[in-house]
Amino acid sequence: MSEEKIIEVLKNAGKPLKTKEIAELAGMDSKEVSKIISKLKKEGKITSPKRCYYSV
Template sequence: MEEKILKVLAEKGAMRPGDIATAAGIDKDEAGKVIKQLAKEGKIYSPKRCFYDIKK
């Protein structure tokens, strides 16, 4: 699931968690948990409130 989320962000840029889940074809609640974990690990960040993007 992490790979799907990272791939979507790499292709589309900053997005909201719900949009990331839709684009990746995964459940919104599960996506939210993975997004929080990825942010904690420093793989993604929040450029502005409620948006996430991949660290470049």
């Protein structure tokens, strides 16, 4: 599932990443990644330590 893929990419990175970087590492479209990130943020599964950066 793509949500799990994004969480996995963030865990493996070990640092906050931008949406574009997450999309490249996950091999997904950045628009799709943006939608999933919004959903994961609402669910509290990921955080945004600074603007446009995301981490687990």
